Structure formats: C-alpha cells, structure tokens
Amino acid sequence: xxxxxxxxxxxxxxxxxxxxxxxxxxxxxxxxxxxxxxxxxxxxxxxxxxxxxxxxxxxxxxxxxxxxxxxxxxxxxxxxxxxxxxxxxxxxxxxxxxxxxxxxxxxxxxxxxxxxxxxxxxxxxxxxxxxxxxxxxxxxxxxxxxxxxxxxxxxxxxxxxxxxxxxxxxxxxxxxxxxxxxxxxxxxxxxxxxxxxxxxxxxxxxxxxxxxxxxxxxxxxxxxxxxxxxxxxxxxxxxxxxxxxxxxxxxxxxxxxxxxxxxxxxxxxxxxxxxxxxxxxxxxxxxxxxxxxxxxxxxxxxxxxxxxxxxxxxxxxxxxxxxxxxxxxxxxxxxxxxxxxxxxxxxxxxxxxxxxxxxxxxxxxxxxxxxxxxxxxxxxxxxxxxxxxxxxxxxxxxxxxxxxxxxxxxxxxxxxxxxxxxxxxxxxxxxxxxxxxxxxxxxxxxxxxxxxxxxxxxxxxxxxxxxxxxxxxxxxxxxxxxxxxxxxxxxxxxxxxxxxxxxxxxxxxx
Numbered sequence: 143x144x145x146x147x148x149x150x151x152x153x154x155x156x157x158x159x160x161x162x163x164x165x166x167x168x169x170x171x172x173x174x175x176x177x178x179x180x181x182x183x184x185x186x187x188x189x190x191x192x193x194x195x196x197x198x199x200x201x202x203x204x205x206x207x208x209x210x211x212x213x214x215x216x217x218x219x220x221x222x223x224x225x226x227x228x229x230x231x232x233x234x235x236x237x238x239x240x241x242x243x244x245x246x247x248x249x250x251x252x253x254x255x256x257x258x259x260x261x262x263x264x265x266x267x268x269x270x271x272x273x274x275x276x277x278x279x280x281x282x283x284x285x286x287x288x289x290x291x292x293x294x295x296x297x298x299x300x301x302x303x304x305x306x307x308x309x310x311x312x313x314x315x316x317x318x319x320x321x322x323x324x325x326x327x328x329x330x331x332x333x334x335x336x337x338x339x340x341x342x343x344x345x346x347x348x349x350x351x352x353x354x355x356x357x358x359x360x361x362x363x364x365x366x367x368x369x370x371x372x373x374x375x376x377x378x379x380x381x382x383x384x385x386x387x388x389x390x391x392x393x394x395x396x397x398x399x400x401x402x403x404x405x406x407x408x409x410x411x412x413x414x415x416x417x418x419x420x421x422x423x424x425x426x427x428x429x430x431x432x433x434x435x436x437x438x439x440x441x442x443x444x445x446x447x448x449x450x451x452x453x454x455x456x457x458x459x460x461x462x463x464x465x466x467x468x469x470x471x472x473x474x475x476x477x478x479x480x481x482x483x484x485x486x487x488x489x490x491x492x493x494x495x496x497x498x499x500x501x502x503x504x505x506x507x508x509x510x511x512x513x514x515x516x517x518x519x520x521x522x523x524x525x526x527x528x529x530x531x532x533x534x535x536x537x538x539x540x541x542x543x544x545x546x547x548x549x550x551x552x553x554x555x556x557x558x559x560x561x562x563x564x565x566x567x568x569x570x571x572x573x574x575x576x577x578x579x580x581x582x583x584x585x586x587x588x589x590x591x592x593x594x595x596x597x598x599x600x601x602x603x604x605x606x607x608x609x610x611x612x613x614x615x616x617x618x619x620x621x622x623x624x625x626x627x628x629x630x631x632x633x634x635x636x637x638x639x640x641x642x643x644x645x646x647x648x649x650x651x652x
Contacts, residue, residue, distance in 0.1 A: 167585070205223055246273055408472060427606065454510060473499055500514070
C-alpha cells in the first residue's frame with residue numbers, strides 16, 4: 143500500500159485538535175441560481191459533481207483519507223481511498239421557504255459544528271437551494287489537517303472559470319453517485335442537513351483504521367516510522383549545516399528569545415473561555431474600492447486596515463474598563479502564509495503565526511490605524527514568524543500521543559491570544575461555476591481551545607467578504623461585534639476622506 147507521510151505542520155494540527163470540536167475551515171459562497179438549474183427547474187447536481195471531480199484531478203489529497211496506526215503508535219499518513227465517490231462529498235440541502243438569511247446562517251452553523259467522516263477524505267461541499275434573492279449557496283468545508291486557507295482558496299479557484307462561456311471540463315468517468323438525483327431537502331424545523339452518513343459527535347476526526355489485516359497495518363506503521371526518522375535526520379543535518387554560519391545562528395537565536403519574551407500574557411477577557419461544540423457564524427460585505435483608498439492614502443496594507451477595524455470593534459466583546467483603568471490591548475493572532483510562488487498552492491498547511499497587540503481605546507480611527515501599522519511592521523521584523531513555524535512543526539520533535547494528551551488542556555487555558563484574524567487575498571475578476579456568477583464569498587475558521595472569536599476576510603470583486611465565527615456559549619452576542627465592526631470600517635473610510643459612514647457598507651447585514 144502506497145502512502146504519504148503527513149507534513150510536520152499537518153500532524154501537529156491533527157494531534158492538537160479536540161476530537162469533539164475538530165479544526166475545520168471553509169467558506170460560504172453565493173451564486174446566481176439560474177444557470178445551476180436544469181430545464182425542469184431541478185438542481186444540476188450530476189453536472190456539478192462531474193465538474194468538481196474533473197477539477198480535482200490535480201489535487202490528489204482530495205481522493206486520499208487519513209490513516210493513523212492503532213493507538214497512535216506511529217505517524218499518520220495519507221493513503222488513496224479505493225472507495226472514493228464524489229457523491230459522498232458533494233451534497234445537497236435546501237432551505238425552508240422563504241430562504242432568509244437567518245435560515246442560511248443556522249444551516250452554516252450546523253455544518254461548521256458537524257465533524258467530517260474520518261473514514262473518507264476530509265472534505266465536503268454542500269450545495270444549498272432556496273436561498274433568497276434567487277441564489278444557490280455553495281459551502282466547501284475541509285479539515286484544517288488537510289489544508290490551510292490559501293490552499294483551500296486555490297482549490298476553490300480551480301473549480302471556477304473566468305467566463306460564463308468557458309468550455310466544459312474534460313470528461314471524467316463519473317462515480318456511480320455522481321449521476322444520482324439531488325438529496326432530500328433539509329428538514330424545515332432544523333434547517334440543517336440530515337444524513338445517516340454523518341458520523342456521530344463522538345467520532346470526531348480521529349483517523350480511521352486502515353483495515354483488519356494486521357500484517358498490512360504493521361507494514362504501514364514500520365514504513366511510515368522509517369520515513370519520519372529520515373525526515374528528522376534531514377532536519378538535524380540542516381541544523382548542523384547552519385553551524386557553519388555562527389553569526390546567523392546567534393542572530394536567529396536572539397530574535398527567537400526576544401519573541402518568546404514578548405509573548406507575555408494577553409489581557410483577561412470574557413471571550414477567552416474553553417469552547418464547546420456549538421458554533422455560530424455571521425457575515426457582511428465591505429466596499430473594496432473605499433478600503434483600498436484608505437490603504438493608499440495612509441501608506442498601509444489592507445491587512446492593517448482590517449486589523450484597525452477589528453481593534454475598533456473589540457471593545458464590544460472584551461468589556462469596558464473601569465473609569466480609572468487603561469483600556470486593555472487585546473492580542474490578535476494573524477496566520478502568515480509561507481506557500482511558495484508556484485501558480486497553485488500546495489494542498490497542505492504552510493503558514494506561520496504572528497502576534498500583535500490591538501490599540502483598543504483610541505477614538506481617532508486613523509490614529510488607531512497608524513498604531514496598528516507600526517505594530518505590524520515591528521512584529522514582522524522580529525523572529526516571531528520563525529517561532530510560530532517551530533511551534534507548528536512540533537510533531538517532528540514531540541511524540542504525537544504526547545501532543546494529543548496535553549494539547550486540549552494547554553489550548554483551553556492558553557494565556558497569549560484573545561482572538562484570531564485571517565486575511566486571504568482573492569481576485570477582482572468575476573468568477574463562474576457552470577456559467578453561474580459568484581456574487582459573494584465569506585470565509586470561516588472553527589474556533590479552538592479558549593479562542594472563541596475568529597474573523598476571516600477574503601477579497602472578491604468589488605467587496606471584502608467578512609466572516610465571523612464564534613462559540614455562541616462564550617461570545618453570546620456576535621451580532622453586537624459584527625455591527626461594531628461594520629461601523630469601524632465605515633469610520634475608517636470616512637476619516638480618510640471616503641464615503642459618509644452611513645453609506646460605506648455595500649449592504650446591511652440581515
């Protein structure tokens with residue numbers, strides 16, 4: 143049996159996640175419904191499945207399942223799934239009429255809560271009919287063990303075209319399920335998918351056993367262990383090679399030490415309590431042209447603009463300080479992509495971590511933006527991203543069973559981070575799926591440990607899509623935060639000489 147060893151970063155995420163609330167990333171994408179319907183008005187599910195299968199031919203990870211030897215005694219590996227069927231992964235649901243935002247929001251939350259089936263490749267795409275405005279929602283979801291946001295974005299872009307009249311995908315022999323009719327509508331009382339194939343909550347995303355044949359399992363364990371040992375030796379030889387440059391080693395060591403010292407505790411916050419299994423998500427669109435004008439006029443990055451808006455909204459969930467107290471400076475974790483410059487990102491995790499303190503309590507939005515910019519410049523010049531990369535590669539330095547034993551407790555009580563903000567660069571070109579135009583896109587990342595609030599943004603067309611994911615049992619009023627974030631974006635635009643604050647948003651949240 144052929145296999146591919148998990149990269150260290152993927153393995154660390156596998157061992158660190160909570161099986162009851164696994165790490166998952168994805169997006170909510172809204173398309174015009176018309177071109178996705180057949181002449182009789184039904185959804186073109188067979189065409190969609192065949193199209194998606196054809197576009198995944200260059201991403202073999204989507205046809206592989208995760209296997210971890212029994213009892214976690216060896217490294218986890220990817221193996222080809224001989225029973226792969228695209229119909230198990232491209233699924234259909236329908237919103238109860240009239241398909242308002244509230245029903246869609248409830249559906250997305252339930253999808254985010256549900257673990258993926260560990261016996262199959264760790265991804266799903268839900269196609270949701272009945273969304274108001276004559277829209278179809280497409281909701282891709284993958285295990286974070288499988289890919290990061292940049293890799294997922296690249297795979298999604300492979301499925302889309304730059305023209306509604308793009309030639310059809312090359313013919314791919316469809317799996318038996320690809321020609322099946324659409325699945326049953328979502329029960330109206332639950333507004334969530336109901337499918338016997340969805341694993342129970344206790345199943346989590348633990349890797350599935352490879353089968354009952356003991357010699358095969360032992361052989362795979364031995365070969366995977368040897369492969370990881372070779373990788374560890376290569377890492378050690380690389381470190382020895384660096385000793386020929388003592389000045390570089392000393393500088394890196396000093397930088398890492400300073401970064402570790404600076405990682406002091408974040409301020410106490412009511413949103414930093416251990417998360418459970420429930421999830422909620424909301425979203426909004428921000429005007430891209432106006433935000434780009436802020437970026438250019440102030441000489442900052444778009445990511446700085448996003449973080450400044452988050453800083454302006456953070457007080458709505460962190461609590462107000464007492465009259466004699468200084469406002470706390472919440473700590474934000476910002477993932478930093480380290481994917482190579484190749485046209486297609488690798489379908490794996492290649493990111494590091496950067497910490498920054500948000501300037502809460504500064505009323506002037508442009509002054510707040512300048513503080514964010516200065517903080518990000520200082521952090522990027524430090525060795526903190528190197529420290530983050532080392533932490534994420536821990537599985538090659540620490541046994542996986544030990545990470546799995548201690549990680550849930552450590553993450554549930556970690557004192558360094560209050561919230562996460564992740565920013566994905568998209569495209570300003572219109573994109574199409576089987577001739578249907580993509581109208582809106584919003585990312586989501588499941589919360590973990592005691593980090594109960596994550597903000598994700600992606601640029602598309604004339605807007606910046608903002609997705610906010612929370613544990614509603616910890617952040618009990620995500621709508622208050624979302625409204626404060628909308629206002630903070632609008633105030634930045636107005637202060638920089640853009641539109642009136644009341645007109646800066648493309649549309650109001652429902």
